[in-house]
Amino acid sequence: MDEKYFPKKIEQKWQAKWADAKVFEVQIDDERPKFYQLEMLPYPSGNLHMGHVRNYSVGDAVAWYKRLKGFNVLHPIGWDSFGQPAEDAAVKRKVNPRDWTEENIKAMRGQLQRLGLSYDWSREIAAHRPEYYKFDQWFFLKMYDKGLAYKKMTQVNWCETDQATLSNEQASGGLCWRCGNPVTKRDLEQWFFKTTAYADELLDGLNTIEAGWPANVLKRQRDWIGRSEGALVDFEVRVPGKTGSLKPEDRRKVRVFTTRIDTIFGANAIVLAAEHPLIEEFGGGFSAEVHAKIEEILREKAKPADHEAEVEKDGIDTGLKAVNPFSGEELPVWVGNYVMMEYGTGAVMSVPAHDERDFEFAKKFGLPIRQVISEPHLAHEHHTMQALALEDPYTESGVLVHSDYWNGKTSEAAKQEMTHHAHLHGFGEAATTYKLRDWGISRQRFWGSPIPIVYCDTCGTVPVHFDDLPVELPENAPITGTGESPLSKVSEFVETECPKCGGPGRRETDTMDTFVDSSWYFFRYTDPANEILPFSPDLAAYWTPVDQYIGGDDHAVMHLIYTRFWTKVMRDLGLVKFGEPVTRLLTQGMVVGETFFDDETGKRIYAAPGEVTVERDAKGKIVSARSADGKALKFAIERMSKSKGNGVDPDEMVEIYGADAARLFVLFAAPVENELVWNEAGIEGAVRFLQRIWRFVHRWRDSFAKAASGSEQSEVARKLRRKTHQTIRRIDQSLDTLQFNTPVAALMELCNALYDSGIEPENASADEAAAVQEGVTSLVLMLTPFAPHTAEELYSVLIGNENGMLANGALFPEFSEELAADDEIEVVIQVNGKLRSKFAAKPGEDRSKLEAAALADPKAQEFIAGKEVVKVVVVPDKLVNIVVKG
RNA sequence: GCACGCGUGGCCAAAUCGGCAAAGGCGCCGGUCUUAGAAACCGGAUAUUGAAGGUUCGAAUCCUUCCGCGUGCACCA
Numbered sequence: 001m002d003e004k005y006f007p008k009k010i011e012q013k014w015q016a017k018w019a020d021a022k023v024f025e026v027q028i029d030d031e032r033p034k035f036y037q038l039e040m041l042p043y044p045s046g047n048l049h050m051g052h053v054r055n056y057s058v059g060d061a062v063a064w065y066k067r068l069k070g071f072n073v074l075h076p077i078g079w080d081s082f083g084q085p086a087e088d089a090a091v092k093r094k095v096n097p098r099d100w101t102e103e104n105i106k107a108m109r110g111q112l113q114r115l116g117l118s119y120d121w122s123r124e125i126a127a128h129r130p131e132y133y134k135f136d137q138w139f140f141l142k143m144y145d146k147g148l149a150y151k152k153m154t155q156v157n158w159c160e161t162d163q164a165t166l167s168n169e170q171a172s173g174g175l176c177w178r179c180g181n182p183v184t185k186r187d188l189e190q191w192f193f194k195t196t197a198y199a200d201e202l203l204d205g206l207n208t209i210e211a212g213w214p215a216n217v218l219k220r221q222r223d224w225i226g227r228s229e230g231a232l233v234d235f236e237v238r239v240p241g242k243t244g245s246l247k248p249e250d251r252r253k254v255r256v257f258t259t260r261i262d263t264i265f266g267a268n269a270i271v272l273a274a275e276h277p278l279i280e281e282f283g284g285g286f287s288a289e290v291h292a293k294i295e296e297i298l299r300e301k302a303k304p305a306d307h308e309a310e311v312e313k314d315g316i317d318t319g320l321k322a323v324n325p326f327s328g329e330e331l332p333v334w335v336g337n338y339v340m341m342e343y344g345t346g347a348v349m350s351v352p353a354h355d356e357r358d359f360e361f362a363k364k365f366g367l368p369i370r371q372v373i374s375e376p377h378l379a380h381e382h383h384t385m386q387a388l389a390l391e392d393p394y395t396e397s398g399v400l401v402h403s404d405y406w407n408g409k410t411s412e413a414a415k416q417e418m419t420h421h422a423h424l425h426g427f428g429e430a431a432t433t434y435k436l437r438d439w440g441i442s443r444q445r446f447w448g449s450p451i452p453i454v455y456c457d458t459c460g461t462v463p464v465h466f467d468d469l470p471v472e473l474p475e476n477a478p479i480t481g482t483g484e485s486p487l488s489k490v491s492e493f494v495e496t497e498c499p500k501c502g503g504p505g506r507r508e509t510d511t512m513d514t515f516v517d518s519s520w521y522f523f524r525y526t527d528p529a530n531e532i533l534p535f536s537p538d539l540a541a542y543w544t545p546v547d548q549y550i551g552g553d554d555h556a557v558m559h560l561i562y563t564r565f566w567t568k569v570m571r572d573l574g575l576v577k578f579g580e581p582v583t584r585l586l587t588q589g590m591v592v593g594e595t596f597f598d599d600e601t602g603k604r605i606y607a608a609p610g611e612v613t614v615e616r617d618a619k620g621k622i623v624s625a626r627s628a629d630g631k632a633l634k635f636a637i638e639r640m641s642k643s644k645g646n647g648v649d650p651d652e653m654v655e656i657y658g659a660d661a662a663r664l665f666v667l668f669a670a671p672v673e674n675e676l677v678w679n680e681a682g683i684e685g686a687v688r689f690l691q692r693i694w695r696f697v698h699r700w701r702d703s704f705a706k707a708a709s710g711s712e713q714s715e716v717a718r719k720l721r722r723k724t725h726q727t728i729r730r731i732d733q734s735l736d737t738l739q740f741n742t743p744v745a746a747l748m749e750l751c752n753a754l755y756d757s758g759i760e761p762e763n764a765s766a767d768e769a770a771a772v773q774e775g776v777t778s779l780v781l782m783l784t785p786f787a788p789h790t791a792e793e794l795y796s797v798l799i800g801n802e803n804g805m806l807a808n809g810a811l812f813p814e815f816s817e818e819l820a821a822d823d824e825i826e827v828v829i830q831v832n833g834k835l836r837s838k839f840a841a842k843p844g845e846d847r848s849k850l851e852a853a854a855l856a857d858p859k860a861q862e863f864i865a866g867k868e869v870v871k872v873v874v875v876p877d878k879l880v881n882i883v884v885k886g
Numbered sequence: 887g888c889a890c891g892c893g894u895g896g897c898c899a900a901a902u903c904g905g906c907a908a909a910g911g912c913g914c915c916g917g918u919c920u921u922a923g924a925a926a927c928c929g930g931a932u933a934u935u936g937a938a939g940g941u942u943c944g945a946a947u948c949c950u951u952c953c954g955c956g957u958g959c960a961c962c963a
Contacts (some may be wrong), residue, residue: 216957216958220958257963271963344962434962435962671899674898674899677898741899742901745899748910829906830905830944832944879905881944
């Protein structure tokens with residue numbers, strides 16, 4: 001042990017020792033409970049950023065904590081190595097995506113290793129390697145067999161900037177999830193996975209994992225699935241001019257979805273989406289004005305959505321009529337810009353009195369507003385009054401009025417009975433709709449897993465045989481970045497034999513969405529070399545489900561819905577026995593920093609913070625910023641990244657401060673779920689703290705020999721032991737509940753207590769030396785999750801060998817309730833809620849004694865003197881509050 | 887607009903069930919050491935817990951309103 005703390009030296013030393021002894025490589029062990037600690041796998045961009053450091057530091061802390069708690073911990077890592085940036089690099093820099101990716105992986109693996117993260121590197125996987133994506137294809141074929149993978153012509157979300165197809169999740173809010181630019185629509189034939197087949201399960205399954213998942217993720221998933229229960233109702237459509245009964249083949253119906261069938265007597269119109277098929281069908285009879293309006297609505301819809309402004313309701317009466325099947329009333333059929341073709345049936349019944357949107361629409365166009373639901377206590381009044389001027393729509397449940405036979409029924413009862421009635425008479429049925437759509441997985445990309453399908457002129461769409469997997473990507477393809485599938489230009493790839501008839505066939509040239517790779521990767525870690533199956537069900541049965549998953553909450557809907565879907569499919573394939581892959585989820589906040597930019601050109605051009613002159617107010621907030629050439633810049637706090645110039649390079653930090661200090665600081669600086677605003681100064685405090693422990697151990701290293709416990713303990717020794725055991729209790733609880741900042745503070749306090757105890761190696765008695773030894777050993781062990789290299793080194797000094805904690809069977813310290821207990825408690829005396837005095841009492845002293853002691857207290861008596869004691873509140877072990885009057 | 891969350895010293899933050907006017911770190915100030923500084927060590931200051939009301943013997947903690955900030959959803963019938 002050096003006298004001084006040289007982080008680099010000990011970090012290299014222990015990283016080598018860990019690697020040589022393969023201490024983090026794990027196998028099935030039925031003797032110990034297992035723990036699967038997982039962090040979201042990185043995209044190999046080539047550079048680790050602070051967000052990664054945070055994510056992986058947290059995961060590593062949990063992994064170490066669980067190891068020291070006696071668990072058999074699986075802690076793997078891999079690479080989400082398919083995806084667009086590799087193609088961008090190919091276009092921009094003329095490099096081969098494969099080479100580029102492999103180099104990046106190499107660089108980032110080195111960065112992770114320098115951070116000393118305790119991964120089982122023998123299980124490392126990479127999505128772009130054929131031995132991995134073979135099983136993307138394997139799963140595709142299994143889903144194809146089960147009817148869960150299908151192809152259809154569809155309008156896809158298309159990002160003009162990225163030249164890419166996006167799934168609904170990736171195009172959420174009309175903006176591209178990657179670049180933030182508006183999404184447009186395009187017609188393409190696409191492959192889909194039937195996520196909707198599991199819609200109910202995806203929703204209901206959330207209840208079973210509720211305890212371990214953040215509330216906001218659960219909420220967002222529920223919103224995204226968006227189940228709503230209601231009814232479908234058919235309205236017969238009449239064409240004006242044609243009277244009398246139509247021939248059956250001329251009869252048309254418009255079907256609406258409603259969650260409020262109980263309001264149907266209040267319907268004043270049917271409103272269609274502009275894309276509704278009925279419009280096409282009857283369009284010939286529409287006036288020019290109607291056509292113009294429909295065109296206008298469609299045009300507006302195609303425009304990028306401005307989310308700030310609320311779109312004003314617009315529409316027009318088509319002239320068609322529809323018959324309310326309940327009342328027989330003839331209603332006008334409108335087209336409205338607020339009705340979406342993608343949801344429900346693309347047609348709604350407009351009930352302005354009980355729906356805000358319909359209300360707004362009716363107000364604008366002067367449509368009648370009829371109240372048919374009333375608050376129960378007003379039902380009679382409302383029923384007798386003919387016209388009611390509603391100020392606002394009444395959207396709650398209530399009692400039906402003006403609804404014929406159904407008058408007086410509650411909304412709940414009416415919904416059931418009316419749905420039943422519609423069903424009985426053949427014009428409706430109960431129905432459930434979802435916002436969740438099937439998952440479009442086709443991408444017109446090169447750098448992804450090929451979809452294992454062959455098109456044959458005779459046999460049609462033919463799946464590749466399982467034995468012929470993987471369908472390997474060619475070495476390279478002409479990547480133009482213009483949105484066509486690069487593979488379609490590689491004839492060796494495209495031209496093949498039909499797996500069925502042996503005749504000429506053409507391969508599917510689209511590749512799969514990269515979210516496919518990440519939907520099942522953590523199962524692969526359990527059996528990474530399996531060539532027959534994605535993984536052995538037996539191995540997966542031991543390790544999975546994941547006990548703790550950690551990642552950014554930007555994946556709350558996409559990745560985490562896909563992987564839950566995938567798990568349910570795997571369950572139905574017999575690979576696993578459960579439907580929820582992740583028991584506990586932790587979403588960490590972003591690491592952000594100040595950015596400075598110029599957006600005059602419409603695009604943000606970032607300036608390096610070092611070259612910016614910043615003016616700050618008293619609170620440190622930025623007031624103004626100027627670039628080196630004196631130009632005023634805009635500023636913001638944004639996610640750290642290299643391109644924005646506010647990134648801190650992890651390698652540099654490790655070089656200057658050491659990996660342990662960097663990790664310790666990142667964990668200490670803020671609660672994990674919070675945003676972390678980067679400030680450079682704090683990390684020095686982390687180094688100082690590590691040095692402080694280091695020096696303490698160094699000072700004491702030769703003096704533990706005289707330690708002997710069991711002897712009579714001095715007051716200082718007992719006090720120190722109490723602090724030690726209280727700290728163990730605190731840290732244990734914190735780590736169990738995934739708090740990392742508070743245990744670091746507790747470790748600092750314990751360290752301070754060791755220094756403050758006044759016990760010196762030269763004159764310590766045997767019991768005092770023993771107390772110090774216990775304190776410092778506990779401190780070092782508990783430091784491990786935060787600063788493992790330093791902890792290992794110090795532990796080796798304390799224990800006298802360099803085999804490492806795990807080989808020595810080291811365990812997280814156990815606290816003793818008895819030693820942690822205070823032997824004397826300070827009880828507070830309040831008079832009328834104000835602190836007036838204190839006295840010492842035994843823990844657990846009974847109320848009457850505490851009360852008597854408080855009343856007898858001389859200082860308290862000063863405040864009670866001459867007044868009437870109204871009552872005395874005693875909180876055992878805490879305080880006595882004397883309430884007086886006068 | 888709707889829903890949810892947050893607001894504690896200059897900054898980041900802690901405080902089971904309401905219970906000692908409030909931990910720890912950064913920063914700041916002073917001292918020791920040093921030629922000086924840095925580091926280290928020792929010591930110190932700094933909080934009507936966003937505002938106003940309410941409940942209570944007692945409120946950072948519970949309730950109401952307001953202000954500020956953040957996140958999610960955004961015409962989902």
